[in-house]
Amino acid sequence: xxxxxxxxxxxxxxxxxxxxxxxxxxxxxxxxxxxxxxxxxxxxxxxxxxxxxxxxxxxxxxxxxxxxxxxxxxxxxxxxxxxxxxxxxxxxxxxxxxxxxxxxxxxxxxxxxxxxxxxxxxxxxxxxxxxxxxxxxxxxxxxxxxxxxxxxxxxxxxxxxxxxxxxxxxxxxxxxxxxxxxxxxxxxxxxxxxxxxxxxxxxxxxxxxxxxxxxxxxxxxxxxxxxxxxxxxxxxxxxxxxxxxxxxxxxxxxxxxxxxxxxxxxxxxxxxxxxxxxxxxxxxxxxxxxxxxxxxxxxxxxxxxxxxxxxxxxxxxxxxxxxxxxxxx
Numbered sequence: 001x002x003x004x005x006x007x008x009x010x011x012x013x014x015x016x017x018x019x020x021x022x023x024x025x026x027x028x029x030x031x032x033x034x035x036x037x038x039x040x041x042x043x044x045x046x047x048x049x050x051x052x053x054x055x056x057x058x059x060x061x062x063x064x065x066x067x068x069x070x071x072x073x074x075x076x077x078x079x080x081x082x083x084x085x086x087x088x089x090x091x092x093x094x095x096x097x098x099x100x101x102x103x104x105x106x107x108x109x110x111x112x113x114x115x116x117x118x119x120x121x122x123x124x125x126x127x128x129x130x131x132x133x134x135x136x137x138x139x140x141x142x143x144x145x146x147x148x149x150x151x152x153x154x155x156x157x158x159x160x161x162x163x164x165x166x167x168x169x170x171x172x173x174x175x176x177x178x179x180x181x182x183x184x185x186x187x188x189x190x191x192x193x194x195x196x197x198x199x200x201x202x203x204x205x206x207x208x209x210x211x212x213x214x215x216x217x218x219x220x221x222x223x224x225x226x227x228x229x230x231x232x233x234x235x236x237x238x239x240x241x242x243x244x245x246x247x248x249x250x251x252x253x254x255x256x257x258x259x260x261x262x263x264x265x266x267x268x269x270x271x272x273x274x275x276x277x278x279x280x281x282x283x284x285x286x287x288x289x290x291x292x293x294x295x296x297x298x299x300x301x302x303x304x305x306x307x308x309x310x311x312x313x314x315x316x317x318x319x320x321x322x323x324x325x326x327x328x329x
Contacts, residue, residue: 049311056307057300064299065292072171073288074125077180078144079166080280084272085197088164091187091276095129095166098186102126114182124179125169132160163279173285180282188275197275204265211262215255222251 046053083091101110102124111121132141133150135157144165150157168183170176187193271277313320 046308049308052307052311052314053304054307056303056310060299060301060303060306061296063303064295064297067299068290068292068295071290071295073290074169074171075173075176075285075287076167076169076289077176077282077285078280079168079278079282080163081166082163082272082277082279083275084268084277085193085200085275088161091193092129092131092164094187094190095127095183098183099126099128113186114179115185116178116182120175120178123170123172123175125171126167127169127179127183128167130165130167132163132165134158134160168282169289170285176282176285190275193275201269201273204269208262208265211258211265215258215262218251218255218258222255 081091082088098110098113101107101113102121103126107121107124108118110124111118114121128146130144130146130148131150133143133145134140135142137158139160141160141163144167145159146167150159152159166183168176168179170179
């Protein structure tokens with residue numbers, strides 16, 4: 001077979017690939033130009049409908065400001081904590097039961113639990129406890145599940161139960177201090193929580209005593225191994241003593257492990273003496289959670305979209321009427 005017969009198919013294949021890439025490039029170029037043209041048309045359409053959009057935006061701003069004036073301002077703060085006496089789930093449920101009283105309008109009962117008067121309780125919007133959600137599974141909370149939307153079947157995320165978050169919302173900044181202190185009293189005066197915490201501390205102290213006793217035993221045993229047994233194994237010059245010498249055993253690892261366990265227990269009952277440990281206390285109230293800008297942005301955006309839709313309906317009103325009449329809707 002000649003070289004010309006071999007090279008001809010290769011040249012044909014190269015031409016086909018070049019044509020294919022050219023077609024792909026032209027298609028991409030046409031697609032990009034189509035998108036640009038449509039964006040240009042849409043921008044021109046917005047300009048033509050700007051009078052409608054601006055008019056409805058002004059109406060939306062007025063409506064948003066009216067709702068802003070009709071709605072009381074509220075402030076929020078968050079605390080991160082750990083339950084020492086019981087599982088975090090029990091404390092979270094207990095706090096959420098208190099929040100149900102506020103949502104149900106039972107401020108008088110809630111005031112008794114928080115040790116405040118009813119007028120002060122009326123200034124509290126909500127008190128809720130929530131868990132953090134870990135998205136990338138690095139053991140850190142990426143966000144707090146305030147809306148309680150966590151789905152246990154969703155394996156892409158997980159709920160972190162080692163911490164819990166308390167969110168306090170109040171209508172008046174002056175009541176924040178009393179609400180915060182009342183919440184702590186509510187948690188700490190629960191007899192079931194108090195008794196479990198006392199048992200935890202007592203058991204830790206008893207375990208520390210047992211560890212001290214075991215450390216003393218190991219120290220004594222180590223001294224016997226190092227000093228007493230070697231002395232007894234020495235024979236005098238006039239006597240021959242045959243002994244089965246035992247391997248010298250070191251107890252440093254066991255002693256250090258017990259001391260480490262003791263230090264951890266002492267640290268726990270010293271730092272975590274209360275039923276709950278506050279990891280991060282409530283932050284100071286700085287700004288309202290529902291400022292006027294929030295209302296204006298939401299309502300202006302809604303009415304702007306409404307104005308654009310109404311302008312299109314008005315422009316094609318005759319065609320829409322004709323279509324409805326012909327179809328007999």
